Amino acid sequence: MPPDLAVQVAGLGKKYRIGALQDRSRMLVEVLSEATLWPVRAARSLLGRQRTRSELTTSIIWALRDVSFEVERGEVMGIIGPNGAGKSTLLKVLTRITHPDEGYARIRGRVGSLLEVGTGFHAELTGRENIYLNGAILGMHRHEIDRKFDEIVAFSGVERFIDTPVKRYSSGMYLRLAFSVAAHLETDILLVDEVLAVGDAEFQKKCLGKMSRVAHEGRTVLFVGHNMAAVQHLCQSAIWLERGRVRQHGPVEDVIRAYLSALDAESPDTRFPLMNPQYGVGFADCRVHLVGGSNGEARTLRVELGVLAEQDTPRIGIGLGLITETGAVVTTLDAKITNFIFDMQKGVNRFVLEVPEIERYLAAGEYMVQVWLTLPELTRLIELDRAGLILLHGRDMFGTGRVPEVHRHGPLILPLEVRRAERAAH
Amino acid sequence: MTRFSLRTLRTKNSSAERVLLIEPVHGWVPLNLREMWAYRELLYFLIWRDIKVRYKQTLLGAAWAIIQPLFTMVIFSIFFGGLAKIPSDDIPYPIFSYTGLLPWTFFATALTNASRSLVRDANLLKRVYFPRLVIPLAGVVGALPDFFLAFLILLGMMVYYGLYPTAISLLWLFPLLLLGMLAALGIGLWLSALYVRYRDVGYIVPFLIQSWMYLTPVAYPSSLLDEPWRTLYGLNPMAGVVEGFRWALLHKGQAPGPMTAVSALTTILLLISGLYFFRRMEHIFADVV
Numbered sequence: 219m220p221p222d223l224a225v226q227v228a229g230l231g232k233k234y235r236i237g238a239l240q241d242r243s244r245m246l247v248e249v250l251s252e253a254t255l256w257p258v259r260a261a262r263s264l265l266g267r268q269r270t271r272s273e274l275t276t277s278i279i280w281a282l283r284d285v286s287f288e289v290e291r292g293e294v295m296g297i298i299g300p301n302g303a304g305k306s307t308l309l310k311v312l313t314r315i316t317h318p319d320e321g322y323a324r325i326r327g328r329v330g331s332l333l334e335v336g337t338g339f340h341a342e343l344t345g346r347e348n349i350y351l352n353g354a355i356l357g358m359h360r361h362e363i364d365r366k367f368d369e370i371v372a373f374s375g376v377e378r379f380i381d382t383p384v385k386r387y388s389s390g391m392y393l394r395l396a397f398s399v400a401a402h403l404e405t406d407i408l409l410v411d412e413v414l415a416v417g418d419a420e421f422q423k424k425c426l427g428k429m430s431r432v433a434h435e436g437r438t439v440l441f442v443g444h445n446m447a448a449v450q451h452l453c454q455s456a457i458w459l460e461r462g463r464v465r466q467h468g469p470v471e472d473v474i475r476a477y478l479s480a481l482d483a484e485s486p487d488t489r490f491p492l493m494n495p496q497y498g499v500g501f502a503d504c505r506v507h508l509v510g511g512s513n514g515e516a517r518t519l520r521v522e523l524g525v526l527a528e529q530d531t532p533r534i535g536i537g538l539g540l541i542t543e544t545g546a547v548v549t550t551l552d553a554k555i556t557n558f559i560f561d562m563q564k565g566v567n568r569f570v571l572e573v574p575e576i577e578r579y580l581a582a583g584e585y586m587v588q589v590w591l592t593l594p595e596l597t598r599l600i601e602l603d604r605a606g607l608i609l610l611h612g613r614d615m616f617g618t619g620r621v622p623e624v625h626r627h628g629p630l631i632l633p634l635e636v637r638r639a640e641r642a643a644h
Numbered sequence: 645m646t647r648f649s650l651r652t653l654r655t656k657n658s659s660a661e662r663v664l665l666i667e668p669v670h671g672w673v674p675l676n677l678r679e680m681w682a683y684r685e686l687l688y689f690l691i692w693r694d695i696k697v698r699y700k701q702t703l704l705g706a707a708w709a710i711i712q713p714l715f716t717m718v719i720f721s722i723f724f725g726g727l728a729k730i731p732s733d734d735i736p737y738p739i740f741s742y743t744g745l746l747p748w749t750f751f752a753t754a755l756t757n758a759s760r761s762l763v764r765d766a767n768l769l770k771r772v773y774f775p776r777l778v779i780p781l782a783g784v785v786g787a788l789p790d791f792f793l794a795f796l797i798l799l800g801m802m803v804y805y806g807l808y809p810t811a812i813s814l815l816w817l818f819p820l821l822l823l824g825m826l827a828a829l830g831i832g833l834w835l836s837a838l839y840v841r842y843r844d845v846g847y848i849v850p851f852l853i854q855s856w857m858y859l860t861p862v863a864y865p866s867s868l869l870d871e872p873w874r875t876l877y878g879l880n881p882m883a884g885v886v887e888g889f890r891w892a893l894l895h896k897g898q899a900p901g902p903m904t905a906v907s908a909l910t911t912i913l914l915l916i917s918g919l920y921f922f923r924r925m926e927h928i929f930a931d932v933v
Binding site for chain 2: 219245247264310311313315316317318319320321322323324325326331337340342343347350351355356357360
């Protein structure tokens, strides 16, 4: 294995038997009674190799199939994909919790995994005792825990309660302490599931900040992310898993873009053509892009829309809206104020909607584009409330090196100026 | 099908850095006891956790270690010693049975803890890697504090009855205790691995232990049996341990001999087979538990 690689995975596969659910309740007495009929078969069954009736009725699911990738030392790689794609299974195989059925993986260096916080925490033990227990379970040596003890307690914010049994903690305190221990793991390679960053907004910020620092310390990190903005922010490369297979692997931007556009293409409302039956108008297709930005300038939002009319229909308004990830309305640009009202001809009418340099005005983050058709008096005929998801980079408006983010600063970037007021004349 | 196993390769470049190879696992897996040494601190913490939790939880916590054998001794003394008049090698029945109950209770507790250990710590199995051997081992070692407490009571009883052991015979207690631990571990490894897969093992174990006690010379002396049955009796590893304890403490009965040797042999076989079986099943624990 080349010395600059931290992780090398080739053809990794892991399968599960679905019928195993019935198999799980298999009784030892059943196995033993089979022994009186088929001694050899029962012995093999005990040793884990089943050739039993139940195996014929089970179906096999490949949680991972033919997964291959490489991670360099110091690289931060994101693992994205829909639920059930195999992300957690991949982490489990890499942390040796479960074994692959095919292929292999090579790992150089110590591995620390944060698949869930608070593993091994016991309610009856105090916070202090749990720090030691949990630390030991995660693989830290006692002297290491001694050294970092104060830091861990400080990060968690439960100093006052450190000697009370954990069963008296609020769930927030519990999670903060648990995450704090895990966050102080000092291994060469870290496998993290983003679901760990729990708690209130304040603490989440802390967690992401810590993860970001870890990423920049030169450690190799594999990060299972669900929030694309976080993945983009923390990772250099990414791998997209779907149904156990690698769909795409490469620089984080490219992979995320591909993933997001696949999301809109597959999103449930886009069963085109989407029509309003009463008025006979609707959408034939809709594509949402961000274009430009090749020189780092603000990109433009571009929506290519096909409006389908069953016959010539005059005065149909087109509206565009933007909402944040949390559903907060950023803007609702209705035909009534914009006056984008058109006469539709029978068939497909092609339109282009553009917001030039949209990144100039909006903070970094995910936004959902919405498009709708209305009558001129505002009555909505048909809407696409999930026309497309866009990920904006924001811009360093104030030259401070920091980009406003929608979750922290709101969606709008206003050109604020602050300067000393001139002395008033006496 | 070719046989693979989990291997650790050392690169030539750096001594500190090892390249770990993760591959499919088939068939028998090497014991890799060296890895256990690397995780000795975890073993310590798991034992510490079990003991701390047990003693924090109930007021009786510490007392239970004593109540159990003491109470059983009283019942036995009344029914077996008093009413049924079972012979006891010329030793007063209460202390006769207590010296048997002492190692037996340790064995029963250790075995019960070990067999349930993997399922009890299922969440650890599913989330973190460490050699799984640590868990049942912690279960067995965790039964020692209770043993020591019950032992103190025994010392009290011996003073009361005026029976004093010799120093040499006391030394025998250590290897005998070790034998009991290894027997509990060996069987515990088999049972814990089976329990993960087959849940009815959880019902079998209490029944098994109950019956086993009657197959062990706790309530009666092994002198009830003639040779060669007595030596064969040693196939029950605890037979050798219990008789040995009785001899070491009270200087009555037979010194460790052929029966104890047979017990030791059985224990070694159980332990080695248990280790290999456990390691072979280990890779499915996280999937099946």
